[in-house]
Amino acid sequence: MSKVLVIGYGNTLRGDDAAGVHAAGLIVKRHPEIICVCVHQLMPELAEQIAECDIVFFIDAQKDITQPDMRLIAPRTEVEQPRTHFISPESLLHLSQQLYQHLPAKAYVVGIPASQFEFSEELSAQTDLAMHQCVAMVEKYLTL
């Protein structure tokens, strides 16, 4: 059985930014066999956990998309300037490969369209709907 890791990230005090965290929480509730990590931002420390998995989903709120989106990603070979507060999913894969010589067989970024980032612990209606659609996309993949 494949070892699946779901990473939901975002700020739970910034409205729609928390969509990834909410989605990961829902997925793990329905599929307790899945490893779920909820964080504010992606950090280099996650590389080890990623390297130990077969499939990884990075679920995040995105303001530059209008539809739920799931895309396959590869390690970023051209290296970005890493920041202490954030590292991209592609760079994290690169880090896993470099440090632990292992990559998940597949890695996906699941984008949830988001628009409201003011102080709030609730998702906007549109993002809430999109979040559930994204959860369904991931679940569909898991049942294939």
Added chain:
Amino acid sequence: MSKTITLSPVTRIEGHAKITIQLDDNNDVIDARFHVNEFRGFEKFTEGRLLWEMPGITSRICGICPASHLLTSAKAGDDILAVEIPETAEKLRRLLTLAQWLQSHALSFFHLSAPDFLLGFDSNPATRNVFGLIAADKEFARRGIRLRKFGQEIIEILGSRRIHTPWTVPGGVREPLDPAKKEYMLGWIPEAKETVGLALDAVKKIHKKFAKEIPEFGNFRSLLVGLVSKDGGLEYYDGTLRIMDGNGNTIADKLDPKKYFEYFGEAVEPWSYLKFPYYKPFDYPKGMYRVGPLARVNICDYIETPLAEAERKVFKKLSGNIGVVNNSFYYHYARCIEMLFAVEKIEMLLNEPALLGTNIRSQASINRLEGVGCTEAPRGVLFHHYHVNKDGVIQKANLVIATAQNNIAMNRTVRQIAAHFIDGKKGKITEGILNRVEAGIRCYDPCLSCSTHALGQMPLHVELVSASGEVLDEVWR
């Protein structure tokens, strides 16, 4: 006609900043300023909030050292409730403080500064980062990341999440430690000790490699301020303030941190949002002082853990005859010594039966209308000072942050490095110079998010400005 060089934004520190370097008519560096151009204003918008909310709110100041704000805020709350917290709660808070030191210092040394040291100041900036470090020394980088993870895991175990955990509260802590988690944490200790040992070996090689450059990296006499324990040992959670001068003389000792405002003033400059705290008896700016690892390891009489104490004695030999290490470059060495202390002390605390007690919170209502909390955050001594009404509603808050306390010294460091390395006649800022100036600031591991209570990443902007105000060169990254 004088000229100014500006570096903006500064990279691999926490927050946004700009550096301007002013040249005189002869194109010599006459001044350099480290501008902090962020503002968020926690002190103002916390007015009207309840005391019990303050740890949770102020921990949001920073994503790197939220636990320090959490602890210091809770201690200010203890003062207002006028309670002595249970023994278990104090030990748990101490454990949290050390975990915070460990993860923050590991970030500073392995992620932010090691690329300069292992790859060189003049190496390609595109690869002078944690990825370049991996390419150069995979095992070293991997261990650094894991060491930070250890600190973060302790924080997560205690507070149920890595950052912004609401676990510490006025009167104690919310939850006791799960005994099963104790063994897990102890299991990390051998690897953590080994990794810190590697860091210390690396630091000593760095001292040799950069022997010619080190004398220009913030090498000046200043006051050093920090907490020490009752008998003068290295302190991180409680204790009293000690002030040492640049000649190694203790000029003030056993000062009550709750009266910090009697000893330290806060100056402001129109060109920076970061305040300039100073030692009042010496006035501003002569009352410049440094806090953080360099100060702490200098001012203490001993460190209670054996390996760190042995390393402290080696550190002190760098001071020559005066008994105090004044060069800011040695912040890195002091930081590594503190990492060693943190690992050793975490092991000691985990083996104390009282850590697993269940009496963890003293309950009380508002008994004082004013309270001060003080701890040693990774970057130095941190004060939270609150005034409340009889219902515990905040009327006024003052936060004195470590990075701000190093502000005068950071400016002095930038000026020293700029004066040594910049050739104003060329009117250009080379990559190597840019990085050296940044590296001077990184010695202090400044957290501008904390010190201005602002949100941030840390890009760099540098300007070279002539005496007439003309920008001769400008670098952004």
